[in-house]
Amino acid sequence: MANILEYIEKNPEQAQRLVGLKYDQLQQLIQNAITHNQKLAEAEEQKIRIIKGGGGRKVKLSMEEQIILTLIYLRHLTTFQLLGIQFGVSETTANDTFNYWFPLPARIVTFKYVRTSKKNSSDYEIVKEILTEYELIVDSCEQPRERPGEYQERSLPGEASPGELQKKV
Known part of the structure; x- marks a missing residue:
């Protein structure tokens, strides 16, 4: 929206x-x-294609x-x-x-550096070294997510579950 x-x-x-x-x-x-x-x-x-792109929703x-x-x-x-x-x-x-x-920030930064350094090969090598050291860091806190559980069969009333049978033995 x-x-x-x-x-x-x-x-x-x-x-x-x-x-x-x-x-x-x-x-x-x-x-x-x-x-x-x-x-x-x-x-x-600029690519040569058999089927023109742009189809779909x-x-x-x-x-x-x-x-x-x-x-x-x-x-x-x-x-x-x-x-x-x-x-x-x-x-x-x-x-x-x-x-x-x-991955947008990494793509934009890489594209900018590579585009400006293609003119000079020594700059290109320096940029390659710099970009290998780049790391995207996102500051966020980790919280547990509620996930749907596996389907569990319920035992009928009066029936012993497998865990209860082991306790009795």
């Missing part, structure tokens, strides 16, 4: 509380993501909303079911969106 995005645009001071980034950092991340995706689309158009969320969904998941560690309800998509779509955008 656009409600979260609209809320952040109307109240930029709340951006860090909601997604973990300041408003200007969020805008910069979104702008970099859009630029990166445009370059990927241009590269994809159209996306329900804009690129900005997809990034916000990913950041909210990282910030609050909510379930994909709740994210799907919050953004008006299915649980699977929320999961797929997160898994697509999660």
